[in-house]
Amino acid sequence: MKQLIIAFVIAIALQATTVQAQYDPHPKKVTYTENFRGQFHFSPKSEWMNDINALMYHDGKYHMIYQWGKKIRHGGYATSKDLIHWNDEGVALIPQKTFLPKKTINVSGNEVYSGCGVVVSGETVEKITGSKKEAMVAIYTGTACGTCLAWSNDGGKTWHDYKANPVANPTRGTSPRDPHVFWHAPSKTWINAIYQGGTTFYGSKDLIKWEKLSNIRFGYECPDIYELPLDGDKKKMKWVLQDADGSYLVGQFDGKQFIKEQEAVLMDNGRDFYAAQTFFRPNMPTDKLLQIAWNDRWNGGVGEKGWERNATIPVVVGLVSYDGAMRITRTPIEGLKKLYKGKPTKLDKQIIKPGANILKDAKSKTFDMTAVFDLNDTSAKSIDFRIAQIAFKYDIANKQMCVGLPRGKAKYLKKNLTLSPDKNGILTIRMLVDWAQLEIFSAGGVFSASYHLPFKPGDSSLGLTVTGGDVKLVSMTMHEVGRIWPKAEKE
Numbered sequence: 001m002k003q004l005i006i007a008f009v010i011a012i013a014l015q016a017t018t019v020q021a022q023y024d025p026h027p028k029k030v031t032y033t034e035n036f037r038g039q040f041h042f043s044p045k046s047e048w049m050n051d052i053n054a055l056m057y058h059d060g061k062y063h064m065i066y067q068w069g070k071k072i073r074h075g076g077y078a079t080s081k082d083l084i085h086w087n088d089e090g091v092a093l094i095p096q097k098t099f100l101p102k103k104t105i106n107v108s109g110n111e112v113y114s115g116c117g118v119v120v121s122g123e124t125v126e127k128i129t130g131s132k133k134e135a136m137v138a139i140y141t142g143t144a145c146g147t148c149l150a151w152s153n154d155g156g157k158t159w160h161d162y163k164a165n166p167v168a169n170p171t172r173g174t175s176p177r178d179p180h181v182f183w184h185a186p187s188k189t190w191i192n193a194i195y196q197g198g199t200t201f202y203g204s205k206d207l208i209k210w211e212k213l214s215n216i217r218f219g220y221e222c223p224d225i226y227e228l229p230l231d232g233d234k235k236k237m238k239w240v241l242q243d244a245d246g247s248y249l250v251g252q253f254d255g256k257q258f259i260k261e262q263e264a265v266l267m268d269n270g271r272d273f274y275a276a277q278t279f280f281r282p283n284m285p286t287d288k289l290l291q292i293a294w295n296d297r298w299n300g301g302v303g304e305k306g307w308e309r310n311a312t313i314p315v316v317v318g319l320v321s322y323d324g325a326m327r328i329t330r331t332p333i334e335g336l337k338k339l340y341k342g343k344p345t346k347l348d349k350q351i352i353k354p355g356a357n358i359l360k361d362a363k364s365k366t367f368d369m370t371a372v373f374d375l376n377d378t379s380a381k382s383i384d385f386r387i388a389q390i391a392f393k394y395d396i397a398n399k400q401m402c403v404g405l406p407r408g409k410a411k412y413l414k415k416n417l418t419l420s421p422d423k424n425g426i427l428t429i430r431m432l433v434d435w436a437q438l439e440i441f442s443a444g445g446v447f448s449a450s451y452h453l454p455f456k457p458g459d460s461s462l463g464l465t466v467t468g469g470d471v472k473l474v475s476m477t478m479h480e481v482g483r484i485w486p487k488a489e490k491e
Helices: 002-017 122-129 334-339
Strands: 047-058 061-068 074-080 086-093 112-120 135-142 146-152 177-184 189-195 199-204 211-216 224-230 233-242 247-253 258-260 274-278 289-294 315-322 325-332 340-347 350-352 367-374 382-387 390-395 400-403 426-433 437-442 447-452 462-467 471-481
Touching: 047 074, 047 135, 047 274, 047 289, 061 086, 061 112, 086 135, 086 146, 112 122, 122 135, 122 146, 135 177, 177 224, 189 224, 211 258, 224 274, 224 315, 233 258, 325 437, 334 340, 334 471, 350 462, 382 426, 400 437, 400 447
Parallel strands: 047 112, 112 177
Antiparallel strands: 047 061, 061 074, 074 086, 112 135, 135 146, 177 189, 189 199, 199 211, 224 233, 233 247, 247 258, 274 289, 289 315, 315 325, 340 471, 350 471, 367 426, 367 471, 382 390, 382 462, 390 400, 426 437, 437 447
């Protein structure tokens, strides 16, 4: 009997110290019908989200850790089976200065700053977890600590602090920060690209012991680095190094240093694109490179209440030769088509006359629209779009896109974004529109622009007009996009 009592007490003690990843700080009932809540863009049930921190595929699911918590940064956590419908799993990484119950603390550092995620096995996983079972490892900056590891080998149900954190980059504050770790197969080495005097590279054989390799004076926060075939040719592989702003270099990486081959350019031209990360690639079910970004850039928000901010649509990233340079392409994933509802709105070839709104009969707040224009021999000054009260236009003469905002918000936008028709004078514009999200794609994905905008709640009116002359519409297709959330109780 005495042994049974002792065993029972030990079991209770162990249970009390087990930290569940699905610690849920959110309200029990969230309808996802609040004003400005994206219906097909991921957002947390409540509180604040920003940088995407770790994207992994494991155990048949896609996993996303992101910064969560406005005053103290934690690791928010979501999973998906299709990259479209996401389950908010609560908070995975809970730091020392948490505002959540102290018993939930499970990782090092005062706060959880940005990082990445990898899937490990073999001797490496055993060194970290004490088990040979494959595991997900989150690698993050623990403020006032350094680069730290947290791991889960039960599909994300529980997360554990590595016993000897930090493993690198010790800090009393927040710098160096934002490690991005990937596996470099030719050298059989884990590489860490971290924001430190630009981007500094470190190498490791086990994710625990790290050696400094090199530095390049490029980048501000949240680096990412990956290899892509130029124009789809696997004999022309190039490396891309990017920062939080979406600025990127194209060049070569030999396992120690990055050598750029052209000057930096931006992969997204909008005001609300930041801290994009790509999925850890070795165990992905596809060879496509997938990316998700934070759909904001400290713009003050749009007045959302109950939660703040959201993520962009997942995109496929490519690399092409364009206008004499190597350029990144961003293309929304095909899975978005699963959300299409009803019959699409289609307009065939026609001439758009000044003053005529060809979308006057269309109504929508959530849609995916592609419009194709022939700009040869036109005297028009602009093609003018309107979504609810937000107006933006394509300046034909200057070959520029300009997005406007209501008075008082315009300072948050970059204006006059360069966008040229193709060599045949054809301009294709695709836009994804949600309750407060606008993502524009053109030029085969070379042009993208992401915005977080205060579309007027309840206003589903649309406008497509021209100014100063006729424009040939080649075609237009608009699909209504359904919501990714569980059915709201009010519906």
